[in-house]
Amino acid sequence: MTALKRNMTNKRRNAATAVTAAAVLALGTACSSSSNSTAAPAVTGSASGTITWFANQFGPTSTDVRKTLITAFEKAYPNIKVNLEQAPSDSDTYRSTLITQISGGSSSFDVYNGDVVWPAQFGKQSLALPLNSYFGSSYWNTFSNGLVTSLTYKGQTYAVPLFTDNAFLFYRKDLLAKAHLPVPTTWEQLQSEAATLQKDGDVKYGYAAQFDSYEGLTCDFTEFAADAGGSTVSSDGSKATIDSAADQKALTYMRGLITSGVAPSAITTFQEQQSESLFTAGQVAFLRNWTYAYADSNTPGTSKVVGEVGVTNLPTFAGQSSPGYSVTGGWNLYVNPHSKNLAADVDFLKWMTGAQAQTIIAEQGGEIPTVASVLQNSAVQATNPAFPVAAKNKLNARPSFVAQYSQVSEAIYNNVNAALSGSSSPAAALTSAASQINTALSSNGL
Numbered sequence: 001m002t003a004l005k006r007n008m009t010n011k012r013r014n015a016a017t018a019v020t021a022a023a024v025l026a027l028g029t030a031c032s033s034s035s036n037s038t039a040a041p042a043v044t045g046s047a048s049g050t051i052t053w054f055a056n057q058f059g060p061t062s063t064d065v066r067k068t069l070i071t072a073f074e075k076a077y078p079n080i081k082v083n084l085e086q087a088p089s090d091s092d093t094y095r096s097t098l099i100t101q102i103s104g105g106s107s108s109f110d111v112y113n114g115d116v117v118w119p120a121q122f123g124k125q126s127l128a129l130p131l132n133s134y135f136g137s138s139y140w141n142t143f144s145n146g147l148v149t150s151l152t153y154k155g156q157t158y159a160v161p162l163f164t165d166n167a168f169l170f171y172r173k174d175l176l177a178k179a180h181l182p183v184p185t186t187w188e189q190l191q192s193e194a195a196t197l198q199k200d201g202d203v204k205y206g207y208a209a210q211f212d213s214y215e216g217l218t219c220d221f222t223e224f225a226a227d228a229g230g231s232t233v234s235s236d237g238s239k240a241t242i243d244s245a246a247d248q249k250a251l252t253y254m255r256g257l258i259t260s261g262v263a264p265s266a267i268t269t270f271q272e273q274q275s276e277s278l279f280t281a282g283q284v285a286f287l288r289n290w291t292y293a294y295a296d297s298n299t300p301g302t303s304k305v306v307g308e309v310g311v312t313n314l315p316t317f318a319g320q321s322s323p324g325y326s327v328t329g330g331w332n333l334y335v336n337p338h339s340k341n342l343a344a345d346v347d348f349l350k351w352m353t354g355a356q357a358q359t360i361i362a363e364q365g366g367e368i369p370t371v372a373s374v375l376q377n378s379a380v381q382a383t384n385p386a387f388p389v390a391a392k393n394k395l396n397a398r399p400s401f402v403a404q405y406s407q408v409s410e411a412i413y414n415n416v417n418a419a420l421s422g423s424s425s426p427a428a429a430l431t432s433a434a435s436q437i438n439t440a441l442s443s444n445g446l
C-alpha cells in the first residue's frame with residue numbers, strides 16, 4: 001500500500017476525520033422511510049446524460065483513484081458521462097464553497113464529496129438532498145454497522161458512505177518482543193509497558209497521539225471517554241453530558257500520560273503529522289493514528305521502523321470489554337438538491353457504493369471500504385493489515401448528529417487541551433466544556 005495523499009488526508013482527519021453510531025453516545029436517530037418532496041426516479045439503470053462530480057482527491061499520490069472509478073462507472077453505465085470537478089483540498093474551504101454555491105441555487109455540480117461530520121449541518125440548512133426515497137432498506141443494510149445512522153438527521157439520510165477511516169494502535173513489534181511484553185489491550189497496560197520500555201532505554205517516549213487544540217483532539221478524547229463509559233452530548237442532542245465521572249476518568253488518564261513522562265510534554269501541540277513523525281523516527285513505542293500511518297511507517301527512506309510495526313485495535317480501560325472504541329473518519333457522497341439529473345445521480349451513488357467501486361477504493365485507494373462484505377473479503381483484507389483490524393473495530397461517534405457540531409467540537413478540544421496543558425484541572429475543564437456545549441446547542445447551528 002502506498003502512502004495516502006497528505007494534503008487531503010490530514011484535513012480529513014482534522015475535520016472529521018469520525019462519525020458512526022455507538023451505544024456510548026446513543027445516537028437516537030435511525031434511517032427513516034419517510035418521503036421527501038422530490039419524486040424519486042422510478043427505475044435506476046436506465047438514466048442517461050451527464051453529471052458533474054465535485055470532489056477532492058483521495059488515495060495515493062501515484063494515481064487519481066477518482067478517474068479510475070469514473071472510467072469503470074462509465075463502462076458499466078455507457079449512457080451516463082461523469083465530469084470531474086476538482087474541489088478544494090482544505091476541508092473548511094471546501095465546506096464554505098459548498099455552502100455558498102448550494103445556498104445560492106447553483107446546479108453546476110450534481111454529486112459532491114462531503115465530510116462525515118456534515119450530515120446534520122447540511123440537512124438542517126437544506127444543502128443536501130434527503131435520500132430515503134431513492135434507496136430501499138436492502139441498500140442501506142449493505143454498509144458496516146453504524147455508518148448509516150451517522151448520516152441521518154431528524155429521520156432523513158443525507159448522504160451515502162463513500163469510504164471510511166478508523167483509528168488504530170500502531171506499536172513496535174521488535175521492542176515488545178525484546179522485552180517479552182504482549183500487545184496491550186488496556187490503557188493501563190499500555191502505560192505500564194511504555195514506562196518499562198522507556199526505563200530499559202529501548203525508546204525515548206512511550207506514547208504519541210493528537211492532543212493539540214483542534215478537531216483531532218475531539219476524536220482522541222471521544223475514544224477515551226467512550227472507553228470509560230462516558231459521552232459528550234445526550235442522545236437527543238439537547239444537552240452536554242461531558243461533565244461526568246467517566247469523562248473525568250478519561251481526561252485524568254490522558255493528563256497522566258504526560259505527567260508520568262510516557263507521552264512527551266509537547267504532545268499538547270501534536271497533530272497527525274507530528275505524532276507520526278516521532279513514531280517513524282523510532283522514538284515512540286505506541287502511536288494512535290489513522291489507517292495511512294501503517295504505509296507511512298513502512299516506507300523505506302522516510303521511516304526508521306520499516307518492518308517493525310504492528311497494528312491493532314485501540315485498548316480500553318481495565319474492566320471494560322475489548323477492544324476500545326474508535327471514532328470514524330472518512331468522506332461521503334451527497335447530492336446537490338438543485339441537480340437536474342437525479343436519476344443519473346442515483347445510479348452513480350449506487351455504483352460507487354457497490355462491490356466493484358468499493359474494491360477499487362480499498363485496493364487502489366488504500367481506504368477502508370464502507371460495504372461490509374467488501375471489508376470482510378479476504379483478498380481485500382490482504383492488501384492492508386489495518387483492514388482486518390478495522391473489521392473488528394468497536395466504533396463510536398463524536399456528536400456530529402447535532403447541527404451545531406463545529407461549536408461543540410471546539411468546546412471539547414479547547415477545554416480538554418487546557419487540562420492536558422496543565423492550565424486547568426480536568427474537573428474545571430469539563431465543567432467549562434459543558435457550559436459552552438449547552439450554549440452552542442441552544443443556538444441555530446451552522
